[in-house]
Amino acid sequence: MPKPEILDPQGQAVARALPRLGFEGVSDVRQGKHFVLEVDDSVDDDTLAKIAEGFLSNPVIEDFVVRRADA
Amino acid sequence: MSKVGVITFPGTLDDGDAARAVRHAGGEPVALWHADADLHGVDAVIVPGGFSYGDYLRAGAIARFAPVMGLVIEAAQGGLPVLGICNGFQVLCEAGLLPGALARNAGLHFVCHDQRIRVENVQTAWTTRYWAGGEFVVPVKSIEGRFVAEKSTVDELERDGRVVFRYAGGNPNGSMNDIAGICSANRRVVGLMPHPEHAIDPLTGPSGDGIGLFTSVLDNLAGVGG
Numbered sequence A: 001m002p003k004p005e006i007l008d009p010q011g012q013a014v015a016r017a018l019p020r021l022g023f024e025g026v027s028d029v030r031q032g033k034h035f036v037l038e039v040d041d042s043v044d045d046d047t048l049a050k051i052a053e054g055f056l057s058n059p060v061i062e063d064f065v066v067r068r069a070d071a
Numbered sequence B: 001m002s003k004v005g006v007i008t009f010p011g012t013l014d015d016g017d018a019a020r021a022v023r024h025a026g027g028e029p030v031a032l033w034h035a036d037a038d039l040h041g042v043d044a045v046i047v048p049g050g051f052s053y054g055d056y057l058r059a060g061a062i063a064r065f066a067p068v069m070g071l072v073i074e075a076a077q078g079g080l081p082v083l084g085i086c087n088g089f090q091v092l093c094e095a096g097l098l099p100g101a102l103a104r105n106a107g108l109h110f111v112c113h114d115q116r117i118r119v120e121n122v123q124t125a126w127t128t129r130y131w132a133g134g135e136f137v138v139p140v141k142s143i144e145g146r147f148v149a150e151k152s153t154v155d156e157l158e159r160d161g162r163v164v165f166r167y168a169g170g171n172p173n174g175s176m177n178d179i180a181g182i183c184s185a186n187r188r189v190v191g192l193m194p195h196p197e198h199a200i201d202p203l204t205g206p207s208g209d210g211i212g213l214f215t216s217v218l219d220n221l222a223g224v225g226g
Helices: A009-020 A045-056 B015-025 B067-077 B087-094 B151-159 B211-222
Strands: B003-008 B028-033 B044-047 B082-085 B101-103 B111-119 B135-142 B146-148 B163-168 B179-183 B189-192
Touching: B003 B015, B003 B067, B003 B211, B015 B028, B015 B211, B044 B067, B044 B087, B067 B082, B082 B087, B087 B101, B087 B189, B111 B179, B146 B179, B151 B179, B163 B189
Parallel strands: B003 B028, B003 B044, B044 B082, B082 B189
Antiparallel strands: B101 B146, B111 B135, B111 B163, B163 B179, B179 B189
């Protein structure tokens, strides 16, 4: 996700479109990316965090959250 | 004659014009392929514009891991002059050679027009041919050109004179402090969003003033000026 202090013009464009489509009450939209990685049990949480921080996100402008889910 | 490497990644577009600019300035352009395992003895490197690896993931995010970039990063830390133009600027930021990042334009449009820029620092390896405060016109063509960084980083860039180019007569993308280009602490690595390589000859560009970056680095390599 773009960091809160980073202007997100794409999210703003979505937010502005919602009332035009009849959806009221949404005060803000932030647009980010979502990656789904299929991994085996040898890949631990530290490794996933390294992948997220060092490659999938740009820590200068983005925050990330890693969630592990069973298939 | 000084040799200036011009990198081609899959998806690079402006390597031809960058090589032409080097030749026009009196240097010898050397083609570097993204998978190259050595820099072929070049004295400086240009990372040109385009859409390396299709801009997949983020602009420049995959290119920074190309084999040739590992060599460029190492050489740049040793003082090799490196110029990143547009997508090349994005690659240098992703590689950590320059601070900050290039985000989606504030107006969400791909901008493509002739842009006036002001030269703020004439003591980098790539700008000694310019006058401080001088302005010239070059094409800008990008959708992810909005320079952003932590406010403390921008303050540091301003304080240390590392803002090299600033947009004049209107900011096309909402970049912080109207920043169009910056340099590394040692002033050898420069990145900018506009395209000086498309403005080296009034016959084919909006001006011939972009040539100054290429003549500057050749001066620098020959031990003139700087």
